[in-house]
Amino acid sequence: MSLNVEQTLRIIYKIGDKIEENKQYLTELDAAIGDGDHGINLSKGFRAAVEKLRNTQVKDIGETMKIVGMALVSNVGGASGPLYGTAFMKSGQAMIGKTEIDINDFYKMLYEALSGIKLRGKATVGEKTMVDAIEPALNELKNAIDEGFGAISALERAKNAALSGMHFTKEIAATKGRASYLGERSIGHQDAGATSSYIILDCIYEEVKNILEGK
Amino acid sequence: MSLNVEQTLRIIYKIGDKIEENKQYLTELDAAIGDGDHGINLSKGFRAAVEKLRNTQVKDIGETMKIVGMALVSNVGGASGPLYGTAFMKSGQAMIGKTEIDINDFYKMLYEALSGIKLRGKATVGEKTMVDAIEPALNELKNAIDEGFGAISALERAKNAALSGMHFTKEIAATKGRASYLGERSIGHQDAGATSSYIILDCIYEEVKNILEGK
Amino acid sequence: MKKIINNPERVVEEMMEGIVAAYPQYVRKLENYNVLVRKNSPVEGKVALVSGGGSGHEPSHGGFVGEGMLDAAVAGAVFTSPTPDAIYEAVKNVASDKGALLIIKNYTGDVMNFDMAKEMAEMDGIRVESVIVNDDVAVENSTWTVGRRGIAGTVFVHKIAGAKAETGAELDEVKRVTEKVIANVRSMGMALTPCIVPAAGKPNFTLDENEMEIGMGIHGEPGTHRENLKTADEIVEHLMSKILGDINLEEKDDVAVMINGLGATPLMELFIANRKVDEILKTRGVRVYRTFVGEFMTSLEMAGFSISILKLDDELKELLDAKADTPALKVL
Amino acid sequence: MKKIINNPERVVEEMMEGIVAAYPQYVRKLENYNVLVRKNSPVEGKVALVSGGGSGHEPSHGGFVGEGMLDAAVAGAVFTSPTPDAIYEAVKNVASDKGALLIIKNYTGDVMNFDMAKEMAEMDGIRVESVIVNDDVAVENSTWTVGRRGIAGTVFVHKIAGAKAETGAELDEVKRVTEKVIANVRSMGMALTPCIVPAAGKPNFTLDENEMEIGMGIHGEPGTHRENLKTADEIVEHLMSKILGDINLEEKDDVAVMINGLGATPLMELFIANRKVDEILKTRGVRVYRTFVGEFMTSLEMAGFSISILKLDDELKELLDAKADTPALKVL
Numbered sequence A, B: 001m002s003l004n005v006e007q008t009l010r011i012i013y014k015i016g017d018k019i020e021e022n023k024q025y026l027t028e029l030d031a032a033i034g035d036g037d038h039g040i041n042l043s044k045g046f047r048a049a050v051e052k053l054r055n056t057q058v059k060d061i062g063e064t065m066k067i068v069g070m071a072l073v074s075n076v077g078g079a080s081g082p083l084y085g086t087a088f089m090k091s092g093q094a095m096i097g098k099t100e101i102d103i104n105d106f107y108k109m110l111y112e113a114l115s116g117i118k119l120r121g122k123a124t125v126g127e128k129t130m131v132d133a134i135e136p137a138l139n140e141l142k143n144a145i146d147e148g149f150g151a152i153s154a155l156e157r158a159k160n161a162a163l164s165g166m167h168f169t170k171e172i173a174a175t176k177g178r179a180s181y182l183g184e185r186s187i188g189h190q191d192a193g194a195t196s197s198y199i200i201l202d203c204i205y206e207e208v209k210n211i212l213e214g215k
Numbered sequence C, D: 001m002k003k004i005i006n007n008p009e010r011v012v013e014e015m016m017e018g019i020v021a022a023y024p025q026y027v028r029k030l031e032n033y034n035v036l037v038r039k040n041s042p043v044e045g046k047v048a049l050v051s052g053g054g055s056g057h058e059p060s061h062g063g064f065v066g067e068g069m070l071d072a073a074v075a076g077a078v079f080t081s082p083t084p085d086a087i088y089e090a091v092k093n094v095a096s097d098k099g100a101l102l103i104i105k106n107y108t109g110d111v112m113n114f115d116m117a118k119e120m121a122e123m124d125g126i127r128v129e130s131v132i133v134n135d136d137v138a139v140e141n142s143t144w145t146v147g148r149r150g151i152a153g154t155v156f157v158h159k160i161a162g163a164k165a166e167t168g169a170e171l172d173e174v175k176r177v178t179e180k181v182i183a184n185v186r187s188m189g190m191a192l193t194p195c196i197v198p199a200a201g202k203p204n205f206t207l208d209e210n211e212m213e214i215g216m217g218i219h220g221e222p223g224t225h226r227e228n229l230k231t232a233d234e235i236v237e238h239l240m241s242k243i244l245g246d247i248n249l250e251e252k253d254d255v256a257v258m259i260n261g262l263g264a265t266p267l268m269e270l271f272i273a274n275r276k277v278d279e280i281l282k283t284r285g286v287r288v289y290r291t292f293v294g295e296f297m298t299s300l301e302m303a304g305f306s307i308s309i310l311k312l313d314d315e316l317k318e319l320l321d322a323k324a325d326t327p328a329l330k331v332l
Ligand SMILES: Nc1ncnc2c1ncn2[C@@H]1O[C@H](COP(=O)(O)OP(=O)(O)O)[C@@H](O)[C@H]1O
Pocket: A030, A034, A035, A036, A037, A038, A041, A077, A078, A079, A080, A081, A083, A117, A120, A121, A122, A123, A128, A129, A130, A131, A176, A177, A178, A191, A192, A193, A194, D080, D081, D108, D109
């Protein structure tokens, strides 16, 4: 796999579309055990990110990601703003100067994203947050690469791991974020942030596949 | 007709009962075009008056009426408190020292009551207030006495005139009191104060009749 | 009826106890009467200001007892005028050698009860004058009715009359200034929801989910009309057109503005309304000298608000700026 | 949704305009940011206090910008933490040579956004410290969760930190006193009705006609439990038992009390609640030094209230009594 700047942009625009499509759904998930703004806030953030990108002549993939991160930080607010913002900014930092990335670069980016999220939010797996989707995806991506899988299959395994992680958030009680006030009463509800993380990872897989398959 | 202090007290207690019985009804009439407290307020006032009378060794009918008037003034509030309070106080003033009253005395009392109400409230007939019940009653009482009717018949004619006056308030728009804010929209609704005035006059007729008939 | 109360019959008494517990530095309560008076009353050499009315309009009027505003506030039952004996007791307790001024809102009940109290106090040799506030432009054709109602503009009357009295002015001087405020203030309100008088236990009127009542009175008296909910800007435009249609405001005139919440309307919405009020005034070249946004004269938990505009001259400006220290209104 | 607004997406911006129109003598707004700062900021020689959070809690926090309280208040979208760039901008604008103290309510979003802003300001060489307010005793077992929420007790934090900063104290001194207030304040609330976030257009939860939620958070976060509506005295007894179970109060201790309305609850009910709070404290021999009754940290038009109790020592008493002159809280 090799993605250039333009292809990276295409993926980000697509993520923006997906978030828009799922705005209501994410908001409803958040309403059940949080404050019902996750979809609204993310959509505001990605709209700002896309607008910014469309009006910027980006040099490299690092800069692209940092622009997205900063747009999210300054437009989302709440908990997910700093978290996703940090994730994109950190993954961008690791790609400064790069105009092409391969699957190993992507692994590095996801690794930096998760580290940023965990540093900022201090959550670990099992606390019913986006970490429950991203960390399994990262691990699975590593396994797949190590096992010699191609980029598309590796991404597919990663996003499937994210999906399982997302489903797993239903089974557990929240100990981080707003849902933690509900304690045991949060069990049975799927975490909104884990869901948006899965949506993003799934979208990346789909778009990379399309791109590599020449669609 | 001749009523002594004890019989006067009996009539007042009976008025208290009647107001209590009609509390809800009066309140509903007031709610439609006023603020829905006429029954509540009057009941509070008459309960206070009756309690005060039960704990006082009254000397004469003037004092009795003044006690009622003062209890109404200090316990009813709103528009009807000063109006009914003044009415009772004024009629009491005219009977100071009297331990027996006849139908001419009663006419004098009602005359003073109405004068007091009109002085205080500055309403005339046709403004959709208690004056619309009391003034016709007073006039009819005078006519009946002049025409030589006995006390019971005279009181009956008076309370029937009050009833017509009360019904008449349905036909007209309020230009005094809280209902006046509704203007034309108050037409079709019966005035609460005219209704309580009729209830009081009707009760007086019934009780005088009972007393004179030895019931 | 969802209310944080104990006994609907005792809400006023219990509220009084809660006010005195909260503000002992400002007020004391007269025994046996629902009357709050200034801690240090009577204030010698100062005309005493006495106001009051039915309860349910808090912070009116008890919240305005204190330095630079009222000397006594008399509280009736919810939405019911207080009785003359309580008003009389208030006057007796706070009147100084300079006498007392009664500030009455124009409702038949209030006017009659205060009038009787005035007569009682005068029989005691106390000098008493009274003024009647009638700022609500929703009620028209005053020659045919009892005239305009007194609503939130009354708070401006308390503020300025209080400041004047604090200067040691004589009763007729205080009355003159107070009447100037009354002549210069206009208000109008609107409601989105009714409220529930505790003793009644049910709403005093109903409005559909998309309906509002324009010109609503503070006891739920009907306004000028009902219509479907509009935007904040449209509502403000209508209320302002009624207010400005009734008071002569020219370019460079100074005004004080009050955006008064009726009980359940968030401050956020009051500020959104104020934004438009300010814009309308500025467009006309009228200068906004001071603005008050908050709850000053409420109707229990009614949703809605009123706008009051007070035209100012130099005398009124100075008095509006004078120090006031009361639980509900402070000017430093 | 019955609201006096124009466009649900623009409520915060329009509110900001309405606030600035109302209080030009107190605040100005930073261009492009929903940030209100003191008219005369930065105040040299004074630690700058910066707070903020989601909108919908008015008068928090913009109403507390002014002498003796905050230097800047950052407003996020309704019930959503503001973003780091806005907070950073606020700090940059108000920080003096003495630095800035961020007063953060303990919500994941607020903490993270303020933290990022702090890092950004520090990169500019600005001295910044932060404190986290967590007064809500409804949330327990803090080791397992994100800890207690910050609610109305935050207003005491603003007041006392502001008074300390006004003395010209150094940043660490101001921080020490602020942390003492946080350690000494406890709150708990309850709700009778939900509220509607304008952008959502529907209530954030539902309660039956006879139901209340005890321990409700100010964004409609669930409390400890739901039950049938009880009397004011019973509700207060429960809230006070939770509060007093968490803070050590002895005879002759002094406290400040805040009875905070959530938006739609009439002052009458708040005073009825205060009556019982006062009685409970006095029965224990605790002295009520000062009481605040009103709306300080609301949840739009939610009905309900919270109680905050702040334990005072001589230092805190003096700072509580110090002059404050802000739109929403004045101490003379
Ligand atoms: N400490 C944390 N670490 C990682 N993710 C978190 C943390 N706290 C919250 N989240 C995620 O953020 C999501 C909520 O985001 P959002 O609704 O935008 O913020 P808020 O709770 O401030 O309204 C949660 O569903 C959860 O996945």
